Amino acid sequence: MRIIAGALKGRRLAAPPPGDHRVRPTSDRAREALFSILQRWPSGPFLDLCAGTGAVGLEAHSRGYGPVTCVEAAEPGWSCLAANTKGTGINAMRMDLRRLPEDAFRNQAVVFLDPPYDQAEFLWGRMSARLRAWMTEGGVLVFETDRHTGLELQDRWILAETREYGAARFHFWTPA
Secondary structure, eight states: OOOOSSSSTTBBOOOOOOOOOOOOOOOOHHHHHHHHHHHOOOOOOOEESSTTEEEEHHHHHHTOOOOOEEEEOOOOOHHHHHHHTTTOOOEEOOOOOOGGGTTTTOEEEEEEEOOOGGGGGHHHHHHHHHHHHHEEEEEEEEEEEEEEEEOOOTTEEEEOOOOOEEEEEEEEEEOO
């Protein structure tokens, strides 16, 4: 894994050992497509939730988003995230997403959430109001699921589009 573009272009990232599938990093191809699509929305504060290795947050930082915050609770993601963000100025937090208070963040231009695929629908239903409170008007929430999972419309959200890349589906939500 590496950073694709920006100030940190080419930087190699720490990853879990081969065969350890507890962390599922967003592929280089999917990240490249993601940031191409994100050009439609304003840059600014970037929140990477269930960050795993931090590849998406680091890519955002490299491309000029900021400040960038990455949140991860579990191993081996946390160890990779801590190593990958060391010395970058990215705020790395070890915390369960569900324990973050409603006022943990404000005015985020982009929120990227890539939970374990088997928890995606549950977390969307449980966290959608809190995620909305963290957004700025005109911002975007990108929620990654497996390509077979759809997310139900939640109050105060508009589904702008979905895109599929390999096994992943990105849902682009904007505040209503």
